[in-house]
Amino acid sequence: MPVIGLTGGIASGKSTVLKVFKRMGAVIIDADMLARKAVRPGMTGWHAIKARWGKKVFHKNGRLNRAALAAIVFKNTAERKALNAIVHPEVFRMEKELIAAHQRRTKKTVIVVDAAVMLESDSQKWKDAVVVVAAEEKWQLARLMKKGMKKRDALARIRAQMPLREKLKYADYVVENNGSLAACRANAADIYRQILRAQRP
Secondary structure, X not given: OOEEEEEEOOOOOHHHHHHHHHHOOOEEEEHHHHHHHHOOXXXXXXXXXXXXXXXXXXXXXXXXXXXXXXXXXXXXXXXXXXXXXXXXXXXXXXXXHHXXXXXXXXXXXXXXXXXXXXXXXXXXXXXXXXXXXXXXXXXXXXXXXXXOOOHHHHHHHHHXXXXXXXXXXXXXXXXXXXXXXXXXXXXXXXXXXXXXHHHOO
């Protein structure tokens, strides 16, 4: 059962590609979901964040205030690295456990790990191949602003991530998404078929 890492910048269309892969039979592991689990009240990550940033990044009920924390880390590289150093190890541990569990069940499908910061965290090292969803900045910006984000905030989010040209250096497969939703879905389906062909003896 091959393990494929799927990544791409914010508003690149990664969720669309993921849905296509799932519909075509892939088993999905959502690294963002694991990251959310890692910072639930009482978890190791939750305690570490509270020790680093204090009550200002938490709601009164004890849950993490993601907007407050994002306002800090997306504007400061050192703060973002500090957060990653807390969350990533927990995510990696859970991710590896899930991969092993799926591989024990069957060898007849593909595991796709959906991880926006896979390359930044160097977790592509235990993937068999990397798929990058590629969208130019103007498309990312337009999609974020369409969702109601201010241009300044959208650009900050985009530019806080690894540049696309750097991501492409790690890519075994590239899904282009600089156009319509239909075109993205077609490109994704074609890439998944390529992945399946590559696994055949």
